[in-house]
Amino acid sequence: MSADLLSEAFPESLDTLATEAATYASVQLQASQWTEQFEVSLGGETIRIPARLRFRNNHADEALNGDIRLMVRCLRSRSSDGFERQRAVRDLLRDIQPWAAPFIVALIGEYLVEILDDIAGVFGESVPEPIIEFLRENPAYWFLTKQRVSSYWNVYYRRSTRKKDYVGFKLKRQIDRHLRQVAR
Known part of the structure; x- marks a missing residue:
């Protein structure tokens, strides 16, 4: 996947930083890979986030600083390696930027309870x-994410965790409650 395609995951206002982060990440990807992208809106602009990326290694990206490092971490949150996704989101959660929100929400709709x-x-x-x-x-994307929470609970956790105790449903209820409060 090219750096140009990876940079589409960020708003145009961050084009210079996004291009640098995407270039850094693209050389770490396994060769000859293809991934779907999903579209969401961010500040009225459509961005395209890769569904899954296969990195050759799990560099911690320590040589990078600031927003460029966080943008690379956003892209690594789409890694095919669940441990890498977890390391990436932990970094993103330390200082949640508006352009990182789609990557964090995408992980809410995935199956890794950790x-x-x-x-x-x-x-x-x-x-x-x-x-x-x-x-x-992005109400339609939130609806889809909530459906994924339900589906993954049903497949992976239904036998071991009651619905009311499953962290994905707790997050879903909490976020919905806050969305209703903001809508008032």
């Missing part, structure tokens, strides 16, 4: 404003 626990731990009783703003702008 990542959901990390997200829930940071959210606590509140939901960070960038997440709420992103979801207000």
Whole structure:
């Protein structure tokens, strides 16, 4: 996947930083890969986020700083390696930027309960404003994400975790509650 395609995951206003982050990430990808992209809106602009990326290695990207590092972490949150996704989201959750919100929400709709626990731990009783703003702008995507939470619970956790105790449903209820409060 080219750096040009990867940079589409970020708003045009961040084009210079996004291009640098995408170039850095693209050389770490396995050769000859293809991935679907999903479209969401961010600040009125359509961005295209890769569904899954296969990296050759799991560099911590320590040589990078600031927003470029966080953008690479956003892209690594789409890794085919669940441990890498978890490391990436932990970095993103330290300082949630508006352009990172789509990547964090995408992980809420996935099956790794350890990542959901990390997200829930940071959210606590509140939901960070960038997440709420992103979801207000993308109600159809939030609906799809909630359907994924239900589906993954049904397939992977139904036998071991009651619905009311499953962290994905707790996050879903908490976010919906905050969205209703904002809508008032």
